[in-house]
Amino acid sequence: MFSQRSWSVHVVCTLLSIYSFGDGLIEMCGIIRPEAPVVLPIGSNFTALCILNDHCYSLGKIHANQIIWRTKNVLVPKEQYHVINQTVSSVTFSDITMIPSPLTCNIMVAGNIEQNIYGVEIQLGFPPEKPKNLSCIVIQTQPELFILRCTWDPGRETFLNTNYSLKSRWPDKMLPECIPQKTKNACDVPIFVFFVTMKIWVEAKNELGEVESDHIEFDPLQYVKPLPPNKLSVNSGEFPTVLKLSWTNRFNIVSTVLKYIIRYKTVNSTSWSEVPREETDSQRTSFAIQELRPFTKYVFQLCCAINYAHPRSNGYEGYWSDWSEEVVGFTAEDMPTKGPAVWRKISTPSPGNWTLELTWKELYPSEANGVILGYEVSISGKPPVSFPMKVYSQLNVTKLILNVQNGTYEVRITAYNKVGKSPTSVLLISPTNSKAPVKDIVAFPKDGKLWVNWTAPKEFVNKYIIEWYEVCEHSDCSTEWQQEPGTKHSAFLKGDIKPFKCYNITVIPLYVNGQGEGRSTQAYLQQDVPSNGPSVQTKKVGKFEALLEWKPLSVDEQNGFIKYYNITYKTATGNETVVIVNASQTEYPLSSLSSDTLYMVQMAAYTEIGGRSGPQFTFTTKKFGEGEIEAIVVPVCLAFLIVTLLGVLFCFSKRDIIKKHIWPNVPDPSKSVIAQWSPQTPSKHFNSKEQIYPEGSFTDVSVVEIEADDKKSLSEPDLKPFDLLKKEKNASEGHSSGIGGSSCMSSPRQSVSDSDEGEPAQNTSSTVQYSTVVPNGYRDQIPPVQVFSRSESTQPLLESEERPEDQQVLKSDSSTPTHSYFKQNGNWDDTVTDGGSSERVKQISPINEEDVAGLHCAQMGGCGAEGDEQGVSPGAFHPCPEGPSMQFEPTRINTVTDNEIPKSYLPQTVRQGGYMPQ
CATH class of the missing domain: 2.60.40.10 (Immunoglobulins)
Incomplete structure (x- = not known):
């Protein structure tokens, strides 16, 4: 447990710490009993005493109850202390398994300083056990030198320094004991004496005890391990299957007989063959080994042992020596023992002919029995094929190609060496395999x-x-x-x-x-997992299903027989689904899938050893199934077609109504003769119509109706315009037609009425026709001039003329004359006032058709030239050939004050492209 050196160091340190120096002399202040070294059996009880010295003056007067015990600087609990008297304190340890060393006795002195008094080193261990299994052997190290080597089992570890010694005794003499040097369970003793029985035993000793093994009786000659034979040699005999082995022995003790073991093998073999031991149990120095293969290299080894035939041996054979060094021998050649194995390969270059390829195997060394010098091949045909025998001798190849007719042939082949020929190998070649198979x-x-x-x-x-x-x-x-x-x-x-x-x-x-x-x-021969996994892809994808396909793994990738495939598929958030597929399949349908969903698929191939997965593949199912889009689109298209056809038919049936609302009959202003009924107009306004009124300009004609009651209230000078209108009416008869197909000449209706002319009492109103010509540029371009002219168009009026119920008029609530403006869409424009007074537009009852006709004549000026006298500047009018026609809107002036004189022309402006439906 502790080395002697470390124990000494601890003791010295402890002694230095427990001595005090005074007057040049060392004085010990206390001591621990038992003294060092303390060796204790593991598991025993231990009590130590600390005895103080009364004459230690350096520490002053101390008492045993001041003593403190420590184990390797660890304080021992005070429960284990016991004060015996004023100078003695004890400490007790029960069931010791391990006490940290050293154990020290300390005391507390003035200044609360702990002072070490004494310390001891403690060692724990076991006493030695009785050695067992003592055995000895005599080993031959030189031809004349032997040693006695004994071994034993020392038992358990003692953890202490334990000494072992091998003791032996002859019947009358004690031999020197042997102390093991490197190990504690073996010892070598030189010995020179045989034929004497010895007694041998082992003794073990340490500080906790001493013990001896059993005594055994030992005969050295019976337990000798001799040196192996040396100087081995092998000689070839006259026979190719025999080799002679020779050697020398190195154990030459008188009256001893050796026995041998001979083993051999071929050079490239790993297994040995032995000569039967009963044939080699006699003293010898050579042996002939038979039944070997000819022309074969062999390796030989030999060992020996004392053939001890003591009655008390009970069949004990003794110790065999180590194997000798290897020696190699070579047997002689012999004739081959077997003919070459021959086979054929047939190809048909043309009908009825064969290319016959004959191949044969080289003989194994055990069959060739020497060096094969060549081969001899003969081939002959069997009826009905007439093929003469051909012989090919001294062939040094293992292949022969012949061109023959298809039929039955017999092939014979032999191999030969320098000793002789092998048996003949025969191969029968037939055109058909008509016999039973395995x-x-x-x-x-x-x-x-x-x-x-x-x-x-x-x-x-x-x-x-x-x-x-x-x-x-x-x-x-x-x-x-x-x-x-x-x-x-x-x-x-x-x-x-x-x-x-x-x-x-x-x-x-x-x-x-x-x-x-x-x-x-x-x-x-051996299988493994596949090198690669199969690559899967989709062959067809539907809404709820998908057809997977893959290529089988190549033979080089399989590394074994594919037992089955494993297909794993899942969605991004769903659970995995695993299916097992037969190895013979290359397609697999997946069903019960979700529509318009991304799936991830991975496939693995499995052999008996395991599987390997291929690359991952993703696909998305369709949003619509097969035929769903057609089922939706076709009915929708059919319904749309039916609705379209019905709409077209309806339009054809109502084409007059549709034409009236979308394409009304508009008069062509280009054919108007308005320029012909204004003679006072300067000619310059008519000679260049295209320049003054370019294409796209138009005019609007408005009609003002004056109530009869209002006429009477006017003064005599105020009636002059109406007289003029009357004359114009009379003068215009027979000169031009009125708007809407009624000319001034053909219409006897009066446009202006007064009391002197005796107009019918039922005529309560008269009409005055006038027009304001506003030439507008194309697409709102401003024209250079603005002129006024009467209209003498021969075009019929719009439908509103013949349908008086559609006419609209302006009625002013004030006494101020109104000027009305209309847009092309036929709706009323915002009312425009003269002099800042407001006007209110009202819808009134349509005027009498006769009054309208008379008013037309008066306005168009075909009946007289009074228009010039009224201060109205005549102007030229030239409508655009393709532009909109003129319109005349009948209006009525409901109220006229006494101070206001009605004018013969009340201009109203209609913007380009607008007209009022009549």
């Missing part, structure tokens, strides 16, 4: 080899041919073969069979008069 062929790995089993046919089989090749992607795979006797039903492939490669194996039975059809199987 059954139940199966291949499997066993003991690191690929074995093939089959069930033999009922007929007698001469031999079997086993063909195999490594399955590869291309078709030109190298084929190997071997020949097995017809008595076998199983064999292992004798070639370079690689792990993780698939082999196709075929067994063909050969008969004396033909051959059977081959039967094949596939096998692996």
